Amino acid sequence: MAIWYALLMLTLVLAIEIFLASALDDVVQEQIDASMRLRASRVEREVTTGDDDRLDPGDVQAGLLELAPLEEFSSPGIYVQVRDLTGTVIATSANLPRSELPVTPWLLKKALDDQEGFETVAIGAEQIRILAWPVDANGPVVGIVVVGQSLRLVEVAHEGVQRLTAIAAIVATVAAVAGAWWLTARALRPVSDVTRVARSIAATGRFEQRIAGPAADDEVGHLVVTFNEMLARLEQTLVAQREFLADASHEFRGPLMVIRGNLDLLRLGLPEDERRASVREASEEIEQMSRLASDLLFLAAAEADETLDQEAVHFDEIVSAACERARTVDGGLHQVVLRPSEATVVVGDHTRLSQLVWNLIENALRYTPAGGRVEVSLASRDDSAVLTVRDTGVGIPEESLPRIFERFYRVDKARSRRNGGTGLGLAIVKSVAESHGGRVDATSVVGQGSLFTVQLPLEVRGARLQPTEPPLAPPQQETASVAAEAGARRARRRARL
Amino acid sequence: MQRPRILVVDDDPKVLRLMQRGLTFEGYAVDLAADGDEALATAHDCPPHLVVLDVMMPGLDGLEVCRRMRIGNRDLAILMLTGRASVPARIEGFDAGADDYLVKPFAFDELLARIRALLRRSMPPDQEVLEFEDLVVTPATREVARAGAPIELTAREYELLEFFLRHPRQVLSRDLIFLRVWGSDFLGESNLIDVHIMRLREKLEASGRSRLIHTIRGAGYSLRRVP
Numbered sequence: 001m002a003i004w005y006a007l008l009m010l011t012l013v014l015a016i017e018i019f020l021a022s023a024l025d026d027v028v029q030e031q032i033d034a035s036m037r038l039r040a041s042r043v044e045r046e047v048t049t050g051d052d053d054r055l056d057p058g059d060v061q062a063g064l065l066e067l068a069p070l071e072e073f074s075s076p077g078i079y080v081q082v083r084d085l086t087g088t089v090i091a092t093s094a095n096l097p098r099s100e101l102p103v104t105p106w107l108l109k110k111a112l113d114d115q116e117g118f119e120t121v122a123i124g125a126e127q128i129r130i131l132a133w134p135v136d137a138n139g140p141v142v143g144i145v146v147v148g149q150s151l152r153l154v155e156v157a158h159e160g161v162q163r164l165t166a167i168a169a170i171v172a173t174v175a176a177v178a179g180a181w182w183l184t185a186r187a188l189r190p191v192s193d194v195t196r197v198a199r200s201i202a203a204t205g206r207f208e209q210r211i212a213g214p215a216a217d218d219e220v221g222h223l224v225v226t227f228n229e230m231l232a233r234l235e236q237t238l239v240a241q242r243e244f245l246a247d248a249s250h251e252f253r254g255p256l257m258v259i260r261g262n263l264d265l266l267r268l269g270l271p272e273d274e275r276r277a278s279v280r281e282a283s284e285e286i287e288q289m290s291r292l293a294s295d296l297l298f299l300a301a302a303e304a305d306e307t308l309d310q311e312a313v314h315f316d317e318i319v320s321a322a323c324e325r326a327r328t329v330d331g332g333l334h335q336v337v338l339r340p341s342e343a344t345v346v347v348g349d350h351t352r353l354s355q356l357v358w359n360l361i362e363n364a365l366r367y368t369p370a371g372g373r374v375e376v377s378l379a380s381r382d383d384s385a386v387l388t389v390r391d392t393g394v395g396i397p398e399e400s401l402p403r404i405f406e407r408f409y410r411v412d413k414a415r416s417r418r419n420g421g422t423g424l425g426l427a428i429v430k431s432v433a434e435s436h437g438g439r440v441d442a443t444s445v446v447g448q449g450s451l452f453t454v455q456l457p458l459e460v461r462g463a464r465l466q467p468t469e470p471p472l473a474p475p476q477q478e479t480a481s482v483a484a485e486a487g488a489r490r491a492r493r494r495a496r497l
Numbered sequence: 498m499q500r501p502r503i504l505v506v507d508d509d510p511k512v513l514r515l516m517q518r519g520l521t522f523e524g525y526a527v528d529l530a531a532d533g534d535e536a537l538a539t540a541h542d543c544p545p546h547l548v549v550l551d552v553m554m555p556g557l558d559g560l561e562v563c564r565r566m567r568i569g570n571r572d573l574a575i576l577m578l579t580g581r582a583s584v585p586a587r588i589e590g591f592d593a594g595a596d597d598y599l600v601k602p603f604a605f606d607e608l609l610a611r612i613r614a615l616l617r618r619s620m621p622p623d624q625e626v627l628e629f630e631d632l633v634v635t636p637a638t639r640e641v642a643r644a645g646a647p648i649e650l651t652a653r654e655y656e657l658l659e660f661f662l663r664h665p666r667q668v669l670s671r672d673l674i675f676l677r678v679w680g681s682d683f684l685g686e687s688n689l690i691d692v693h694i695m696r697l698r699e700k701l702e703a704s705g706r707s708r709l710i711h712t713i714r715g716a717g718y719s720l721r722r723v724p
Contacts, residue, residue, distance in 0.1 A: 253601050260603070261512065265518055265605060
C-alpha cells in the first residue's frame with residue numbers, strides 16, 4: 001500500500017515539476033525570442049540608409065551604411081549579421097568568428113517572403129537561437145537581419161533547475177510518504193486496536209475485553225464505540241447463556257440424585273416392599289427429567305428461532321381446545337370456565353401459542369386447591385387480542401411477583417415439585433408472548449388468587465395470509481399434568497385429537 | 498455400644514426417603530428434617546452423631562445450619578451434600594464447619610464409606626462392641642469370642658463375620674456379601690463365599706455351639722437365632 005502511495009506521489013511531483021520546468025522553458029524562450037525580435041528590428045531601423053531602401057554592398061563600401069550600431073546590438077553571446085537579398089553577408093558583429101551565423105535555406109526563404117523565422121541550431125557544443133528578420137521598412141524586402149543568441153546560460157540554468165527539481169521530488173515524496181504514514185497510523189490506530197482485540201477474543205474466547213481510550217468523533221471513532229457496544233451485548237448474551245446452562249443442569253441434579261440413590265439402594269438387599277418403593281420413586285424422577293428436558297428444548301427453540309411460523313391462527317379455537325383438555329385432565333377437581341368469545345385471529349405459530357395457553361391454565365389448576373375456580377376469557381381490544389386466566393388459588397406474594405416469569409423460579413419449590421412442575425412454564429409463556437410481539441402480566445392477592453393477562457397483536461387486515469394448517473396435537477402430553485396419579489388420565493391425554 | 502444416630506437434612510422428600518431406607522439398613526438410627534429450622538430443632542431434641550446436610554435449601558440455607566450446629570459442638574460430624582462442585586463452593590462449606598463434602602449425584606456406597614470414616618473419629622472405637630447371642634466381637638481389636646472362649650479367624654473370615662453382625666437378622670444375598678466384603682460386584686458362578694461361610698461356621702460352631710449363620714434357600718445367608 002505504501003509503495004503505491006510513494007509511486008503515486010513521485011509521479012505527481014515529477015509531473016508537476018516537469019510541467020513547471022517546461023512552462024518555465026517556454027517563458028524563457030518567449031522572452032529570448034522577444035528580445036531578439038526587438039534587437040533585430042532596431043538593427044533594421046539603424047541600417048536602413050536615408051536615400052533609398054535598398055541595401056547593397058556598394059552602400060557599405062560607400063561607408064554609407066552605418067554599421068557601428070551593429071556593435072551596439074551585439075554582446076557576449078549575442079551575434080548580429082546583415083545579409084543582402086542573395087544571402088551574402090554584408091556586415092557582421094565583431095564578436096562573430098569568421099564563420100557565418102548558420103541560416104538554413106528554409107529560414108532564408110521565409111525571410112525573403114517577408115516573414116520572420118526562428119530556429120535553434122547547434123554550433124559545436126552550444127545551442128544557438130537564430131532569428132532571420134526581413135528588412136522591409138514597410139515595403140519590399142531589401143535584406144535580412146540575422147540575430148543569433150547563445151542558449152548556454154539558459155541551458156545551464158535549466159540543468160540546475162532539473163537537478164534541484166529531482167532532489168526536491170525525492171525529498172517531497174519521502175516527506176509525503178512519511179507524513180502520510182504517520183498520520184494514517186495515528187488515525188487508524190483504533191482500527192488496529194479493533195483488530196487486535198478481535199483477534200484476542202477469537203483466540204481466548206474472553207468477551208470482557210474492550211477497546212480502550214476515548215474515541216474521536218469521526219468514522220473510526222464511531223466504529224470503536226459500536227464495536228465496544230457489540231462486545232458488551234455479546235458478553236451479556238454469553239453470560240445469560242452460561243447461567244441458563246448452569247441453572248438447567250442444576251435442575252437435573254435433583255432427579256438424578258434420587259434415581260442414582262435408589263438404584264444404589266437396590267443393590268443393598270433391602271426387603272421387597274422397600275425395593276419396590278425405590279424403583280417407583282426412581283421412575284417418577286425419570287418422568288420429571290423428561291418433562292424438564294422437553295420444556296427446556298421448547299424454550300430454547302422458542303427463543304432461538306427467528307423464523308417463527310407466520311400463519312393466521314384462530315386463537316379462540318386454541319383457547320377453547322385448551323379448556324376442554326384441562327377439564328378432561330382435571331377430572332372435575334376444579335371448575336374450569338370459559339367465557340364465550342368471538343373469532344380472534346392472531347398471526348403466529350400454532351404450536352407455540354397452544355403451549356402458551358396450556359401452560360397458563362395448567363399453572364392456574366396447579367396452584368388452586370380442589371373445588372376452586374379457573375376462569376378463562378378472550379376478547380379483542382383495539383388491535384390486540386387479550387387473554388385472561390383468573391384463578392381462586394393460593395396467590396403469589398408481592399415480592400415474588402416480578403420474578404415469576406424467570407426460568408426455574410418457584411415460589412414454593414416443594415409444591416411445584418410435587419405437582420411435576422419444571423419451573424419453566426411461565427418462562428415459556430413469556431417467551432412465546434414476546435416473540436409474537438405481545439406481552440404477559442400478572443397480578444395476585446395471596447390467599448385469594450391470581451390473574452394472568454396476555455396481549456397479542458391481532459392479525460392486520462390485508463396482510464398476506466397463509467392457509468391455516470390442520471392443528472397438530474401440541475406437545476402437552478410431555479409437560480406436567482395437574483394430578484400426578486391416574487395413569488388412565490395420562491393415556492386419555494395422549495390420544496390425538 | 499450406641500447405635501450411631503444420623504440426622505439427614507434435605508428439602509427433597511424423595512432424597513430423605515431414600516436416605517432413610519439406606520441408612521437404616523446399614524444399622525444407623527435415622528432422623529429426618531426437610532428444612533433448616535426443623536434440622537436445628539431436631540438436632541436439639543435428639544442430638545445426632547453425624548449430620549448429612551444439603552447445602553441448597555430454601556429458607557435457612559445449609560451453610561448457616563452448619564455454622565449454628567458447629568457452635569459448641571466439636572464432636573459432631575457434618576457431611577455436606579451439594580450440587581455445586583466448584584472449589585469456592587467447597588471451601589465455603591468447609592469454612593462453615595463441614596467435615597466432608599459430597600457432590601450430588603453420588604454413589605450411595607461412597608456416602609456410606611465416608612460416614613463410616615467420619616464416625617470412626619467422632620465415635621471412639623474402643624467403645625464399640627458387636628454382640629449377638631453369646632458371640633462378642635470388638636472391632637477395634639478384632640477379638641472374637643463365644644461364651645468367653647476366644648476364636649481365631651482369618652482377616653477375610655473376620656470381615657465376613659463383622660458384616661453379618663452389622664446386619665443382624667437381615668437376609669444378605671451372596672452378591673451383596675461379595676460386594677461389601679470382597680469389594681467386587683461380579684460373583685458369577687464362584688462358590689468363594691460358600692467356602693468362607695463354611696469355614697466360618699466350623700470355627701463358630703466348634704464345641705457344639707449353635708449355628709448362628711443360617712442359609713436362607715434361594716435368598717442368601719442370615720445371622721439369626723433360628724433359621
